[in-house]
Amino acid sequence: MTAFRLDGYLARIGWNGPREPTHATLAGVLRAHMTAVPFENLDVLLGRGVRLDLDGVYTKLVEWRRGGYCFEHGTLFQTALEHLGFRPVAHAARVIMQRPPEQAPLTHMVLTVQVGGDAFVLDPGFGGHAPLVPVPLVAGREARDGADLHRMVRQDNEWALEARIDGMMKALWSSSLEPAQPVDFVMANHFVSTFPESPFVTSLMLRAFSPSGRVSMMNRDLTIRHDVAVEKRIIADRRALRGVLTEHFGFDLPEVERLRVPSVPEWD
Numbered sequence: 001m002t003a004f005r006l007d008g009y010l011a012r013i014g015w016n017g018p019r020e021p022t023h024a025t026l027a028g029v030l031r032a033h034m035t036a037v038p039f040e041n042l043d044v045l046l047g048r049g050v051r052l053d054l055d056g057v058y059t060k061l062v063e064w065r066r067g068g069y070c071f072e073h074g075t076l077f078q079t080a081l082e083h084l085g086f087r088p089v090a091h092a093a094r095v096i097m098q099r100p101p102e103q104a105p106l107t108h109m110v111l112t113v114q115v116g117g118d119a120f121v122l123d124p125g126f127g128g129h130a131p132l133v134p135v136p137l138v139a140g141r142e143a144r145d146g147a148d149l150h151r152m153v154r155q156d157n158e159w160a161l162e163a164r165i166d167g168m169m170k171a172l173w174s175s176s177l178e179p180a181q182p183v184d185f186v187m188a189n190h191f192v193s194t195f196p197e198s199p200f201v202t203s204l205m206l207r208a209f210s211p212s213g214r215v216s217m218m219n220r221d222l223t224i225r226h227d228v229a230v231e232k233r234i235i236a237d238r239r240a241l242r243g244v245l246t247e248h249f250g251f252d253l254p255e256v257e258r259l260r261v262p263s264v265p266e267w268d
Contacts, residue, residue, distance in 0.1 A: 004058050006083040009076070012036060012062045021085035023115045023134070029084070030122055031132050033077055038067030038249045039127045039207040041200045044193045045259055052182070052189055054079060065251050067208075069200065071189045073125030074109035081113060088113045088122070092184050093161075093175035097129075101156060101174055107188045108173050109180075110161075112137060121152060121161060128207045128216045129163045129172055137177075202262045204241075208249050215248045219264050224248070238267055 010016075013032040018025050043050055043060075050072065051057065057075045060066045068076075074090060081088045088111045094104035111122040113134075120134035131150040135143040137159070143150045149164040153171075160174040192198045199205070206217040213225035217235070222244060224231040235241050238257045246252045261267060 004054055004079050004083070006080065009058070009062055009080050009083075012065065019084055021115070023118075023120075025084065026081070026086065026113065026115055026120070026122075027134055029080065030077075030124060030134060033073075033080070033124050034130065034132055035209040035211075036250075037061055037073065037076075037124075039069060039073070039125060039205070040067040040249065041069050041203075041205050042253060042256060042259070043068075044200045045204060045261055046255055050189055050193050052186055066253075067206075067249065067251075068125070069127075069192075069205075070109045070125030071185050074111060075185075077122070077124045078111055081111070086113050086115070090180050090182075090185070091175050091177050092180045092188065093173040095173050096160070096171050097173075101158075104174075105188070105191065106175075106184070107192050108175075109185055109188075110173070110175065112177060121159075123161065123173075126172060127205065128214065129165060131161075131163070132209065135161065204259075204261045204264065206245075206249060210248075217244065219261060220266070 013036040015029055015032040017028045052071050052075055054075060057072050061068055061072060061076050078088045078090055091110050092106040093108040093110050094101050094106055095108050096104050112119055113122060119137035121137055122134055123130050131143055133143050133145045135150050135152055137152055139154050140151055151162050153160050153162055155174055158174045159177050160171045162169045162171050192200045195201060204219050208215045212227050216223050220235045222233045222235055235244060238259055242256050
């Protein structure tokens with residue numbers, strides 16, 4: 001058993017700032033978490049499955065310095081906030097970037113937290129378009145971070161998180177923001193990691209933030225953003241993928257040299 005250790009977690013994300021449950025701490029720890037812990041679905045593609053028990057999540061993301069997807073990020077970050085004196089609440093959401101809500105199951109995990117009488121939405125595990133700052137839970141109030149802009153809006157009797165993408169505001173997910181139970185995420189995790197048509201089962205997805213931008217990979221397509229400069233590359237094989245993990249995502253995983261990605265037949 002690996003008990004959660006706040007000092008170990010904060011060392012993992014490189015946070016040396018205050019630990020009082022204030023907005024400054026919340027914003028600082030969120031940014032530190034998201035810039036230190038990448039988004040990745042490699043264990044699903046390796047056939048290992050994804051554990052959501054706290055011991056498993058802490059071991060993987062903190063001790064092994066790996067990344068994970070929303071349920072892993074959310075579980076770890078929620079626990080860290082609780083140890084810092086916050087009272088975060090977990091919620092299930094529908095990812096609606098590419099499909100209407102009626103076709104989007106509740107397969108995403110987000111958090112809300114009250115600070116000084118105000119409520120904020122935190123989304124440490126969405127991926128490439130996730131906000132690096134807490135987003136006020138007030139309809140239309142913007143959260144700006146450099147060129148990034150996010151806001152919460154009301155949509156079909158639910159809350160939706162919008163991000164500015166290519167100059168236009170686009171909904172990322174929607175949720176009633178009713179409190180969810182851990183078992184809800186166990187069920188959703190099983191679905192997204194085993195359903196044959198799940199994008200986590202069929203595609204490789206990676207994201208890491210850097211001081212000057214972000215690095216993302218979808219299947220063989222690698223995109224590196226430094227300020228306004230954008231570099232795009234095609235990753236030829238699994239050995240090159242392993243090098244990308246080491247260079248841009250902060251960990252080495254020899255097992256990826258036998259990785260099977262259904263959407264990348266060139267690697268079969």
